[in-house]
Amino acid sequence: MSGLFDLVVNNPLLLAEAALNGLLLGGVLALLALGLNLIFGVLDIVWIVYVDLAMLCMYLIYFTVQVYHWPLLAGAAAGIALGVVLGVAVHLLIITPILGSPPVNQLLATGGLLFFIQSLATFLWTTDHRSVRLTLPTIEVAGMFVSFARLIAFGLATGGLLFFIQSLATFLWTTDHRSVRLTLPTIEVAGMFVSFARLIAFGLAVLVMVGLYLFLTRTYIGTAIRAVSQDRGAMSLMGASPQRIYTVTSAVGGALAGVAAALLIIQYSVHPYFGAAFGPITFMICVLGGLGNMFGAFVASFIMSEIISIGGVAWSTEMGYVIAFALFIVLMFIRPGGIFAKRQ
Amino acid sequence: MTRRAIGIAVLVAIALLPFVPMGGMRQYVLHVVIQIFIWSFIGNAWSLMGRFGLVSLGHGAFLGVGAYTTTLLWNFYGLTPWIGVFVAMAAAVVLALIVAYPCSRFGIIGHYFGLVTLAVGEVIRLLLIAERDWTGGSLGLTLKTAGDASFKAIQYADKRVFYYGSFVIWIFGLWVWHRLDRSMARAAMEAIGEDETAAASVGIHVSRFKLAITSLSAALTALGGVAYAQYIAYVNPETLAGVGVSLRIVFAVVLGGMYSLLGPTVGTALTISLSEYLRVKFGVHFIGMAETIYGLVLVVFIIFLPTGISGSLRGLFVRRRATTPAPARA
Numbered sequence: 323m324s325g326l327f328d329l330v331v332n333n334p335l336l337l338a339e340a341a342l343n344g345l346l347l348g349g350v351l352a353l354l355a356l357g358l359n360l361i362f363g364v365l366d367i368v369w370i371v372y373v374d375l376a377m378l379c380m381y382l383i384y385f386t387v388q389v390y391h392w393p394l395l396a397g398a399a400a401g402i403a404l405g406v407v408l409g410v411a412v413h414l415l416i417i418t419p420i421l422g423s424p425p426v427n428q429l430l431a432t433g434g435l436l437f438f439i440q441s442l443a444t445f446l447w448t449t450d451h452r453s454v455r456l457t458l459p460t461i462e463v464a465g466m467f468v469s470f471a472r473l474i475a476f477g478l479a480t481g482g483l484l485f486f487i488q489s490l491a492t493f494l495w496t497t498d499h500r501s502v503r504l505t506l507p508t509i510e511v512a513g514m515f516v517s518f519a520r521l522i523a524f525g526l527a528v529l530v531m532v533g534l535y536l537f538l539t540r541t542y543i544g545t546a547i548r549a550v551s552q553d554r555g556a557m558s559l560m561g562a563s564p565q566r567i568y569t570v571t572s573a574v575g576g577a578l579a580g581v582a583a584a585l586l587i588i589q590y591s592v593h594p595y596f597g598a599a600f601g602p603i604t605f606m607i608c609v610l611g612g613l614g615n616m617f618g619a620f621v622a623s624f625i626m627s628e629i630i631s632i633g634g635v636a637w638s639t640e641m642g643y644v645i646a647f648a649l650f651i652v653l654m655f656i657r658p659g660g661i662f663a664k665r666q
Numbered sequence: 667m668t669r670r671a672i673g674i675a676v677l678v679a680i681a682l683l684p685f686v687p688m689g690g691m692r693q694y695v696l697h698v699v700i701q702i703f704i705w706s707f708i709g710n711a712w713s714l715m716g717r718f719g720l721v722s723l724g725h726g727a728f729l730g731v732g733a734y735t736t737t738l739l740w741n742f743y744g745l746t747p748w749i750g751v752f753v754a755m756a757a758a759v760v761l762a763l764i765v766a767y768p769c770s771r772f773g774i775i776g777h778y779f780g781l782v783t784l785a786v787g788e789v790i791r792l793l794l795i796a797e798r799d800w801t802g803g804s805l806g807l808t809l810k811t812a813g814d815a816s817f818k819a820i821q822y823a824d825k826r827v828f829y830y831g832s833f834v835i836w837i838f839g840l841w842v843w844h845r846l847d848r849s850m851a852r853a854a855m856e857a858i859g860e861d862e863t864a865a866a867s868v869g870i871h872v873s874r875f876k877l878a879i880t881s882l883s884a885a886l887t888a889l890g891g892v893a894y895a896q897y898i899a900y901v902n903p904e905t906l907a908g909v910g911v912s913l914r915i916v917f918a919v920v921l922g923g924m925y926s927l928l929g930p931t932v933g934t935a936l937t938i939s940l941s942e943y944l945r946v947k948f949g950v951h952f953i954g955m956a957e958t959i960y961g962l963v964l965v966v967f968i969i970f971l972p973t974g975i976s977g978s979l980r981g982l983f984v985r986r987r988a989t990t991p992a993p994a995r996a
Contacts, residue, residue, distance in 0.1 A: 368777050419969045425777045426721045430920055431968040433913055438961030444954030594954070602788050602909060605781055640796035647785040647792070654782050655768040 326636040336635060344631025345624065349524035350585055352623035354600065355607040356534060356616060357578030363551040363614020364571040367417060367428045371436040372579060373604055374597030375408045378439060379583030381592055384452045394588075401587075402580030409576020413569055436597065443594035451591035530581050531620065537574070538616070547571055551614045603630075603643070606650040612660025622661060626650075680833060684826045696825040698942055702935045703832035704894050709919040709930030710839040711886035714846060715879055716916070717924045719859035723780045724765075724787030725887050725915050728758040730794060730907030732888025733895035734807075738800060740819065741810045747820045751892045758888035759881045761786075766880040770873045775862070784909060791908030806902030809895070820896045828897045835893055836931070839886065843927055846882075855879060917964050923974020932976045 329337045358372045369375075379401040386397040416431050538544040550557045550567050558564050590596070607626055611618030626646050633642030653661065688695055712725050735757050736750035745753075765786050768774075774782055794801050801807055812819035815827075822828060846852055854875050857865040866872050895901045905911060914937075922933025941956035948955055971978045 368781070416965060416969065420972075423972060424719075426719070426780065427968055427972055429721075429777050429780060430916065431965055434917065434961050434964030434968060436961070437913070437917065437957055437964060441954040441957030441961055445958055598909060602784060606785060609778065609781055638796050640792040644789050644792045644796065647789045650785050651765075651782055651789075654774060654778065655772050658772055658774060658778065 326632070329632075329636045337632065340632045340635040341628060344628040346524045347631055348624035348627035349527035350582065350589075351600075351603065351607060351627050352620050353527040353530060353578065353582045353585065354604045355611070355619045355623050356531060357575045357582065358604055359608040359611065359614060359616065359619040360534075360547070360578070361571060361575040362608050364547055365417065365568055366554075366613070367425065367432070368605060369412065369432045369575075370429060370601065370605070371412065371432040371439060371597070372575075373601040374436050374439045375405065375412070375576060376579040376583045376586065376600075377443065377592060377594075377596040378408060379405050379580045380587045380596065381443065381447060381452075383584055383587045384592055388452070398581075398584035401583045402577050405576040405578070405580025405583065406573045407576070409572040409574070409579065410569060412576075413572035417568075417572075418565075436601075440594050440597060447594070449593055449595075451593045526581075526585055530578070531616075534574075534578070535616065543567070543570055547574075603646065606647065610650055610653055610661055612662050615660055615662060618660050618662040625661075681830075684829055693825055696829050698938065700825065700828050700832045700897060702931075702938050703829075703836040704890055704897065705915075705918065705938065706931040706934040707832070707836045707839040707893070708887055708890035709915055709922070709934050710836075710843055711883050711890060712915050713919050713924040713930050714843065714886070715883040716919060717859075718855040718879065719775070720876065720880065721777075721780050721916070722783040722883075722912075723909070723916065724783030724785070724790075724912050725883075726787040726907040726909070726912035727761060727783075727790040728884040728887035729891035729894075729911060729915075730790045730903065731758050731761055732891030733901045733906045734794060734801060735888075736892045737807055737809055737895055737901050741807065742800070746818045747892065747896060748818075751889060754892050755885040755888045758884040761790075762880045762884035763877060766877050767873075770876045773862070784912070787908055787912045791903045794903040794907055801903070804903060806900055806905075809899040809901075811899070821899065832893060832897070835889070840927060840931075842882070842886065847927070851875060851879070917960075919974075921964055921967055921974055923977030923980075925973055926976040926980055929974050929976040933974065936975070 329340075354373060354376065358369060361367065361369055361372070382404050383394075383397040383401040386392040386400050387394055392400070412432070412435065416435060417428065420428055420431055538548055546557070546562055546567050547570065549560075549562070550564055550571075554564065557567070586592075603626060607622045608619055610626070611620070611622035626649075629646045629649065630639075630642040633645045636642075683699065684692070684696060708725070708729065712722065715722055732751075732754040735754035736747045739745040739750040739753060740747055765783065769779055769782060795803050798804075809819075809821065812821050814821075814823040816822075854865070854870045857868070857870055858872050858875060862872050891906060895906070918933040918937045919930045920933070921936060922931065923929030937960055940960060944956035944959070967974065973981060
């Protein structure tokens with residue numbers, strides 16, 4: 323515990339920075355988790371390959387933007403389109419033939435696809451790290467590196483956010499300024515570093531989530547998707563075609579992978595093992611939030627990202643993940659239905 | 667009678683393999699076969715659980731615990747792996763119980779069990795990296811050398827020693843599988859795999875059977891990990907723990923067929939031979955090609971031959987011989 327204690331007592335600014343970065347990472351994880359969770363909730367199948375699909379979209383965006391010099395938005399649109407195609411393809415080619423087999427076989431089939439995509443990416447594009455980076459200047463304010471653009475963007479990003487996140491962000495934002503002035507004479511302040519790319523990603527992630535929420539609650543097909551996730555059998559009795567809904571769900575899930583890819587590529591480099599790095603944590607978030615529970619997955623993303631971020635600063639990156647995974651295991655035992663499930 | 671004769675002939679052929687004149691190829695052939703033996707044994711250990719619906723995606727954890735326990739005990743305390751292997755197996759069993767008891771107690775089955783074990787595998791891998799002061803982090807750890815031939819350290823420059831050693835371990839794994847297959851425990855475990863509540867209602871002690879089978883599987887996996895570490899004389903968190911290796915074990919078994927005795931061996935032999943063949947054929951130019959083909963084959967198999975190569979072949983023979991169809995297995 324000494325690492326965390328040190329951080330809280332001696333370096334509150336670093337802690338605040340870690341928390342803020344965790345919040346921003348949470349936005350991206352939430353986006354990945356939402357798409358997976360949608361599929362998970364409706365089809366009751368774990369697409370182990372999900373993050374690898376996002377990785378393929380990242381490669382597409384990388385090549386269109388960096389090699390063919392498309393505008394970033396066009397690249398992102400292409401990425402999302404690829405996501406839709408991949409989602410539908412996985413569903414029709416791999417899931418449909420084995421819909422009736424045990425869940426474990428379905429999980430392994432998508433796992434085999436994971437191997438295929440990972441190795442194909444290594445084969446085609448080698449293990450080089452590739453990224454589309456947005457470079458933005460930072461301004462030094464009294465020993466602290468802060469960019470006003472970042473802060474403004476952060477304020478904008480939080481605009482579309484749920485109330486509690488917004489207040490938390492504003493809280494952090496103001497403490498940041500205060501702590502600079504108050505602690506400057508006594509502690510050598512390293513300054514808070516928040517990446518602008520992450521802020522944009524976070525803001526857009528929130529917007530997409532709101533869009534998904536509206537899609538699921540306000541449209542006919544969205545309502546049907548939610549209905550299937552609640553009761554599969556009853557749905558076909560009502561005259562709806564589950565097969566069509568599965569396909570639409572897979573397409574939407576794939577599109578979300580594309581959106582996540584567009585937001586990930588501006589802050590992380592893409593490499594064939596990207597899926598392996600983000601995959602496990604994404605499944606944990608889905609399960610932790612509760613199968614098909616969008617709000618649960620959203621909150622779980624932030625819990626996990628904060629643990630990873632603060633744990634990473636307090637001890638080491640690996641320990642951050644260790645704590646997050648251990649927490650997942652323990653919570654699975656205590657609340658198998660997710661953190662928001664009612665006790666049986 | 668004929669089956670026994672074929673079996674004995676195969677065993678004799680395996681036993682004589684190191685004496686076949688192969689010129690410069692001998693070391694290489696032995697190396698490939700040793701790997702097949704060790705990974706088949708590990709796959710076998712996994713399938714003890716996997717065939718009853720306890721699909722673990724974190725067997726890398728037991729592999730890592732096993733390999734690192736003996737290696738650290740040898741490197742830092744000079745404890746011979748002959749004793750270390752028992753410590754390693756005990757450690758793996760303790761870990762298995764820590765995970766399996768709550769899983770059994772809180773009814774975590776199916777793909778939830780898979781995800782919990784996946785997390786366990788990652789925890790072990792990340793802990794091995796985080797504790798870099800002893801474990802060398804992601805750079806791995808080399809076993810302290812003890813000469814060209816040391817019985818105490820189980821280190822031999824001559825591959826034939828490891829060849830026979832891994833052969834014995836492989837046979838041992840098959841024997842355990844066979845014993846379990848013929849025991850009452852198998853019937854009980856199959857009932858549990860089908861429906862836990864129904865199994866409990868006819869008087870099967872569900873938790874006890876699940877914990878026992880998980881412990882057995884973990885202990886054997888740890889033994890496999892130790893064998894591999896001793897042979898390669900180097901341990902690394904990526905090759906011995908975490909999601910990657912865990913899935914590799916599962917896939918080899920699924921490919922070969924987890925419901926038959928030789929399934930894990932067939933699957934492992936096939937995947938290792940395929941990757942070796944492609945590696946030799948294409949050299950370093952087509953890195954990833956082997957796994958690409960492997961992944962594709964895997965998906966096709968899971969869709970079309972859910973009982974794996976070995977299981978499907980056997981199903982075919984059974985159907986031909988008798989008019990009754992092969993028992994359908996999920």
